[in-house]
Amino acid sequence: MADDSKTESPADVDRRVGTNQDAPAGATPLSPLMQEVVDGIKAHFPELAPQARSDGWVEVFVDAAKLSEVALCLRDRLGFDYLSMISAVDRKDEGFEVVYHLLALLANKKLVIKVRVPDRENPTVPSVVGVWPTANFHEREAWDLMGVRFEGHPDLRRILMREDWVGHPLRKDYVDDRPPRERVTRETYYEAHRADRRGK
């Protein structure tokens, strides 16, 4: 699954996922709902390789370039009308991974889309705000904390950190180079206070 792929390049992952596709479901039989999701995706995008996970989710890796097309199709044709969350994961040397958790609410289907962005300098993913408006805040948060740029987002600003913050704190290589704050003790407090009074 995704965890052992950390040491592989995205191309390797595609190949591995592709080989697993030949033996669908592995040891555990797929539930009809999951089978439906897998079949639906394969029918529309034969080049994608959806995989069933043991926890009831279907997982699929998508190229950043194709994301907009896939997202629109998922919403309109396959009924994935609800975006639960967007998370960005820093994979160090392999760049970033943007993870979309999707639900078809009333049909009870669950799907994870993972998009790998190898470019560490300027990671860019197309925005899905046009498809699921709820993505707005999620994408702003991912930009703010992880520095993943979402192309086509209507208002890509920082959301949790201050506007003038430098860097993206959730990156693994983020260094906070501000000097540590001095601890205020009784002595330093009175010292500062006395100096203040002398100044006046």
Place this chain on the structure above:
Amino acid sequence: MRRRPLVLATLAQEVGTSMSKTLDRIDQSAATGEVRTEDLFINMGPQHPSTHGVLRVLATFDGEVVKSAKADVGYLHRCFEKIAEKRQLFQVIPYTDRTDYLSAITNELCFVMAVEKLIDVEVPLRAQYIRFIMAELQRIASHLLFFGTFALDLGAVTVFLYAWRERERLLDIFERVTGARMLYNYLRIGGVRNDVFDGFEKAVASFLDDLEKRLRDYHNILTGNRIFETRTKGVGVISAEDAIRYGASGPVLRASGVKYDVRKNDPYLLYDRYEFDVPVRTEGDCYARYMVRMAEIEESIKLVRQALADMPAAERVIGDVPRRIKLEGDAYARIDSPRGEVACYLVGDGSDQAYRLKWRSPCFVHLQLLEIMAKGQLVADLVASIGSLDIVMGEVDR
């Protein structure tokens, strides 16, 4: 000190000139027969009693009608996700308490469930029952608080005190079980920290009996009140399509006519064993959200009663957690907290700490709805709309 009068004088002068300018303008427009109007920009918050914490709303008004309202968040950001990467797993649990501090148990539950999906541990049945009962009691406490503060937002102070009285009894029970009133640090990976006290069942049952009687009083005092109905009915309407498109969850989603509850549709814990209804209303306004939450209290009472009836006898309350934990792969745990769908995406890299933890907080998502709710309504209704979303800023900003 010496400069102050001077400053004041300049200020007065400036105000005077601008005043006279405005008066001139009014005279002019009166003379030409046209009246010029201007949009008014108001910055509501971050320090404002009606915003339930440090929420800032940037609102533009045309007279008394809202033209646009945007939420600005982040004033309470505490780097929860970054901290979670740097701590041992059991050290993260107290931090999850502090995201949504009004329903701490459900947050702990979500995090603990995510971890338990990645490691192999069996939770003893009694621990599951304790988790279940505590989570549902927490829902009652949280909805009682909503009931009180929502009425307070609309100017009904009496109700607030009644709600507080019930919640206080519940907090006493929590305190006897966990040692704390709001931030419990009670759940553990593989179980709970300690068993409940002797006579827990009795205390809870008698509380539920009283609450059931008093719920009727609450409906009498507030629900049928004409002022309350005028202030909430048809206010802040969210359509079912918008609710789904904007990712609403929990009572907000169900008040818009979508019958979706994680407890029913994707059951966790013991929710598939017990009977309960999912209250739904179709209006999508503040009144509907209020009624859904009140109905949920009744459903929670039902659930807790059923669980108390067949709670297993005392046994151990924590499973065999491996001494060395290795988190591999990723897991997504989601639950239905009183405010909506809380979810935790946990990624491991083979060590005993989280490689990445992402927290979905329903309030963060719900704040996007403010824009479509507020458009075209009055200033006072804006306050009602925010109140009806039941925002907890600790969870929004994490």
